[in-house]
Amino acid sequence: MTFTTRFAPSPTGPLHLGHAYSALLAYDMACAADGRFLLRVEDIDRSRARPAWEAQIYDDLAWLGLKWPEPVMRQSDRGSVYNTALDALWTQGLLYPCTCRRADIAAAVSAPQEGAPLGPDGIVYPGLCRPDMPQQGSRPYDVPLRLDMQRACAVAGISDVAFTEHGAGPQGQSGHIRLTTAALINDIGDIVLSRRDMGTSYHLSVVLDDAAQGITDVVRGEDLFEATKIHVMLQRLLDLPTPAYHHHPLVRDPAGKRLAKRDDARAIALFRDEGATTADIRAMIGL
Ligand code: GLU
Secondary structure, X not given: OOOEEEEOOOOOOOOEHHHHHHHHHHHHHHHHOOOEXXXXXXXXXXXXXXXXXXXXXXXXXXXXXXXXXXXXXXXXXXXXXXXXXXXXXXXXXXXXXXXXXXXXXXXXXXXXXXXXXXXXXXXXXXXOOOOXXXXXXXXXXXXXXXXXXXXXXXXXXXXXEEEEEOOOOOOOOOEEEEEEHHHHHHHHOOOEEEOOXXXXXXXXXXXXXXXXXXXXXXXXXXXXXXXXXXXXXXXXXXXXXXXXXXXXXXXXXXXXXXXXXXXXXXXXXXXXXXXOOHHHHHHHHOO
């Protein structure tokens, strides 16, 4: 199998040194393995994605010396794929509409500040809207849909899921990572698979896209290590292959804080304007 990896930025702000690290690491790994490096634009959040940021991404990545095959996959073109998957899960009775607001969830969980179970997406959903019986009839489109994790594990016959971590999670987790059904239900719970504003979710889209692009190795920041547990579960549920994962440390500012989109001071475009070379950027991030 040809090593195939990808860089999947969201066009919601300038690429900064952290993005450069992720993209260059993935690119270098693909080159070293004589493999493929693909680009994917994760623009499902239409309220935040901007064409100007997308154009800047192509420009910055090309300047960094990266090459990728065209056409680039864009999530905004893939609504029908996400819909088909949601339809299938709905038909199996594995989704349910949820009308809870954040405050409802916080109120339902006793003393959240004292250790309400936190999953990859925040407080593990306490099940307020979860129906006793699978939902029937046609799927609603104007409301978030949650995955009934317990039912999904039962219907799909999942007793555990696993993936191979070639990098490391934030606590150094590496190697063969396994999750039992109990962990999926108690530590992850009923995640939202379709957001009202997007008609999909990051988690659903990313697993469908990685499969469609034939990704064998996902290279990305360790901030997404926990989300991988969701992704591996969804891959099993949707009968998709599970790639190997390589989570890398995050680039931090001098105070030790991880860089965010708002850290324009570390935007690639700014370094470029100031006359930096690609070699300077590589030196700054140690690649
Ligand atoms: N679009 C995500 C981001 O910009 C990356 C998702 C992924 O690599 O799986 O943070």
